[in-house]
Amino acid sequence: MYEFNYHRPASLDEAKRILSGNDEAKLLGGGMTLLPTMKMRLAQPSDLVDLSAIASLSGIEVAGDSITIGAMTTHAQVAASAEVSSRIAALSVLASGIGDAQVRNRGTIGGSVANSDPAADYPAAVLGLNATVITDEREIAADDFFTGMFETALGPQEILTAIRFPLPKRAGYAKFPNPASRYAVAGVMVAETGNGVRVAVTGAGANAYRVSEMESALSANFSASALDGLAVDASELNGDLHASPEYRAHLVVVMAKRAVAAAGG
Amino acid sequence: MPSTVSFTLNGEPVSAEVSSRTLLVDMIREQLGRTGTHVGCDTSQCGACVIHVDGVSVKSCTMLALQADGADVVTIEGVARNGELHPMQAAFREHHGLQCGFCTPGMIMSALDLLQTNPDPSEGEVREWLEGNLCRCTGYQNIVKAVLSAAATMRG
Numbered sequence: 031m032y033e034f035n036y037h038r039p040a041s042l043d044e045a046k047r048i049l050s051g052n053d054e055a056k057l058l059g060g061g062m063t064l065l066p067t068m069k070m071r072l073a074q075p076s077d078l079v080d081l082s083a084i085a086s087l088s089g090i091e092v093a094g095d096s097i098t099i100g101a102m103t104t105h106a107q108v109a110a111s112a113e114v115s116s117r118i119a120a121l122s123v124l125a126s127g128i129g130d131a132q133v134r135n136r137g138t139i140g141g142s143v144a145n146s147d148p149a150a151d152y153p154a155a156v157l158g159l160n161a162t163v164i165t166d167e168r169e170i171a172a173d174d175f176f177t178g179m180f181e182t183a184l185g186p187q188e189i190l191t192a193i194r195f196p197l198p199k200r201a202g203y204a205k206f207p208n209p210a211s212r213y214a215v216a217g218v219m220v221a222e223t224g225n226g227v228r229v230a231v232t233g234a235g236a237n238a239y240r241v242s243e244m245e246s247a248l249s250a251n252f253s254a255s256a257l258d259g260l261a262v263d264a265s266e267l268n269g270d271l272h273a274s275p276e277y278r279a280h281l282v283v284v285m286a287k288r289a290v291a292a293a294g295g
Numbered sequence: 296m297p298s299t300v301s302f303t304l305n306g307e308p309v310s311a312e313v314s315s316r317t318l319l320v321d322m323i324r325e326q327l328g329r330t331g332t333h334v335g336c337d338t339s340q341c342g343a344c345v346i347h348v349d350g351v352s353v354k355s356c357t358m359l360a361l362q363a364d365g366a367d368v369v370t371i372e373g374v375a376r377n378g379e380l381h382p383m384q385a386a387f388r389e390h391h392g393l394q395c396g397f398c399t400p401g402m403i404m405s406a407l408d409l410l411q412t413n414p415d416p417s418e419g420e421v422r423e424w425l426e427g428n429l430c431r432c433t434g435y436q437n438i439v440k441a442v443l444s445a446a447a448t449m450r451g
Contacts, residue, residue: 033316034315035315036315038361062339065359066338069337069338106351131352131405131424131426135352136353211340
């Protein structure tokens with residue numbers, strides 16, 4: 031790991047001051063991706079701004095029709111929350127399946143979403159549940175947030191502060207985990223929301239994306255059999271040593287069916 | 296640029312000068328001399344470096360020493376009491392839950408975290424919880440036995 035300057039600001043304003051005019055600074059959430067990346071010298075930030083001392087960034091808040099989760103809330107905290115599991119069970123299932131216990135104790139929802147790793151779980155939840163990404167500057171709709179592999183709509187000085195999930199009528203998540211890392215080879219969140227059915231895929235493409243053919247089929251008939259015979263085009267999907275694009279295309283359909291079943295469809 | 300990090304290690308206040316990139320496990324082993332916490336893979340996969348920070352298990356090879364400033368840190372050296380093995384340590388010895396022993400400190404620290412939230416886990420829950428701890432000797436059978444036995448002892 032290369033040297034850097036470490037900061038642990040106590041407020042968002044202070045974090046913002048450190049970031050401003052410092053193009054090579056990086057925000058540090060739980061560090062479960064950033065620190066390994068730095069250890070391999072694949073990243074060389076000049077400054078790390080550790081957000082862990084900003085109390086307002088952690089916690090789970092329930093309102094009438096939504097749950098808002100602070101950016102620094104860990105996967106373990108989301109997985110253990112009775113408020114989350116009783117309202118959006120699919121989100122609990124997703125959080126409890128990320129990495130291993132120690133990764134879930136450190137890794138944060140904000141870090142995961144801001145990183146837009148193509149194989150991370152949370153992007154499928156944000157997009158599938160039609161969440162809103164809240165920053166220190168604005169609110170960003172899930173459909174506008176993930177823009178590419180490790181790319182999002184966040185500006186260079188913008189700080190993701192929370193994510194607001196509207197309560198779905200029903201939702202389910204299923205993933206085919208890489209057996210070593212537990213990253214999603216393919217993962218699918220299916221949700222019936224106030225504005226129709228949404229199907230979001232992670233692990234298969236450059237970033238999380240929706241599948242409109244599946245959404246139409248499930249709108250007409252919310253059951254796994256509605257996806258019978260539906261094929262996913264492999265041409266834009268990821269291929270690596272773990273799975274070919276064609277295999278991922280197959281897995282997307284299988285995981286979508288399992289997610290529908292998990293949602294009670 | 297060196298900075299001072301201070302935290303509580305196994306109940307005692309400690310501090311050391313570290314650089315920004317010093318990993319918590321390296322500070323604990325090399326600067327504080329507590330070598331019970333091991334470095335196996337150094338890539339957050341094997342779990343030999345698991346310790347507790349503020350009450351939960353973490354991989355100390357994937358945490359900066361600076362991130363632990365002010366924290367309550369417990370390593371394998373802090374588990375025994377008054378010269379008596381902790382029930383989890385005793386169960387690993389009793390059930391032969393180790394062969395070479397390299398993974399054992401991490402296994403024990405991870406298993407203790409499980410029992411904090413789930414004092415009566417099923418065999419499946421133990422196996423699932425320990426997925427972040429690799430053992431290349433035992434095949435896990437006796438490790439799982441040891442954890443289940445310790446859980447029973449600790450429930451009383």
